[in-house]
Amino acid sequence: MAAIIVIGAGITGVTTAYALLQRGHSVTIVERRRYPGMETSYANGGQLSASNAEVWNSWSTILKGLRWMLRPDAPLLMNPRPGLHKYSWLAEFCGQIRNYKQNTLQTTRLAIASREHLLAMAQRENIAFDFEPRGILHLYYDKPSFERAARANRLLGEGGLERHAVTKSELLAIEPALDADAGYHAGFFTPSDSTGDIHKFTRGLAEACVRLGGVLRLEADVGQMHADDRGVSVRVRDVSDRGEGDEVLSADGVVICAGVASRRLARMLGDRVNIYPVKGYSITVGLGDEAGRRAAPTVSLLDEDAKIVTSRLGRDRFRVAGTAEFNGENRDIRADRIAPLVAWAERLFPGMPTGEVVPWAGLRPMTPSMLPRVGPGGRKSVFYNTGHGHLGWTLSAATAQLAAEAVDQRFGRPG
Known part of the structure; x- marks a missing residue:
């Protein structure tokens, strides 16, 4: 021993x-x-998501980050202030673009293997954590983004993940709480993914x-x-x-x-x-009455355009999380980063109350690969x-x- x-x-x-x-x-x-x-590990998006295993190392991610640099509400935001660690990390991140395929495959396989171990721990130790095995639904608003996702989906499939395309009508059937007029094109659904309260x-x-x-x-x-x-x-x-x-x-x-x-x-x-600290934000929406609970989704979502994920945590809580911010070890909760999460929730679920919202920010420990x-x-x-x-x-x-x-x-x- x-x-x-x-x-x-x-x-x-x-x-x-x-x-x-x-x-x-x-x-x-x-x-x-x-x-x-x-x-x-306090208030992340709550997703146990092999379907989100695609690594970010691509030139399209770099270009999006450059376009979004001056938008305070951008899904990916980088403080341009000089910093040796930040820029050397980004240089190594770019160097890993050539390993995009193999790193995505490795991450997918790890995520699939992790499911069995985690559920075994929870069952063995009788841990209640608002576990919901309802799958994860990815949303797309136009044909080009859906087709790009289809290419990534083939790679996830090569890694062993079962994930299938769904039409607009099918995605609305999977999660009826979604606003039907929000402009969806299509989606992908991963039935084997799940959610829970990490804390x-x-x-x-x-x-x-x-x-x-x-x-x-x-x-x-x-x-x-x-x-x-x-x-x-x-x-x-x-x-x-x-x-x-x-x-x-x-x-x-x-x-x-x-x-x-x-x-x-x-x-x-x-x-x-x-490791570089990449800040993410979340809000936890309190669903105070039965009408609010009915208006909130029960299936976990990932909006690829907004880079927002959601999880239903029990009857009375709904978690919305997203954004990536390169700003060093800064843990400040910025109102201009929280507001897009609230606005997104109100747009897709107009009947859901947002009067009780608890904001949070945490630092993801991220390697260049x-x-x-x-x-x-x-x-x-x-x-x-x-x-x-x-x-x-x-x-x-x-x-x-x-x-x-x-x-x-x-x-x-x-x-």
Whole structure:
């Protein structure tokens, strides 16, 4: 049995910890927040979406970003202010355009594999997380965009995803709450995709980790780390009101699952993990009465033109999320970025109330290839499971297994 420290109690951290505990390792999870799942795993779009596995590395994405640069409500917005990390990251992003096909295929296969692992965790630990296996419906408003999607769909199919085209009348039959006059051309439907509340799942799985013998160190900020082939030491500082000072934790190995902080932590360990924080926004709409609940959709949606996704979270909540903002580690919730989400919801679902709207912003940890960094680092005691971008919820259960396998290969699997 190896003693492993997992840094980060978001979705990738707790799934990794759970996979390690299932394999018989001793696990301590270190998290600087007061509760698990309080950063990027708090209020994302909620989609478990293999159908959204196409990577963004294309010249069309670059051109759209340039056209949208001066629009504050643009789906993709980049702060043009000079920044070495931002522009070097973008240069590597462009360099990955040649790997668009293979990276999309790999992401699709990971997403499909992740479904089975995630549902097995939820069933085994009896986690209630507003799970809805109703599929995901992609919307298109004109023939050219639909035809571009058809080309991408063939690639998703090559990766093993079953996703089929639907006519305007068929998409309205799949989700009757959609406004029939919103100008749809056609769509694609993926019946095997699903949705759920990532925050509820993360909290529930963290509790399961504790039941299995894991240690959850909350309000513990990582100061310094040292790693060599014999093990790792992590200095943590108590950031609670108690202020109990620093403590050094020692273990056989460490797995970095720290979202946008992973880049800084990797540097301490002598590794380069090129993650950029790509901000996304969401609103959670409260559906206060029966009329509001009937007016809101139950099938998850992805509007390809607006780059907006939705999820129905139980009876009383509707999540709308979207946009990508390149603005460093800025967590401000901007009114001009929230307003398009509200306007979109009101346009497609005019009968749905929007008087109770809770805005949120989170930082997606994104690599230039849009593939997560999973596996060993430069030292034998260091491992990574980070950089999942906008698909952390979708990919986490599969990458957790890959990270745990890497630990097993280094230390052996307990008998």
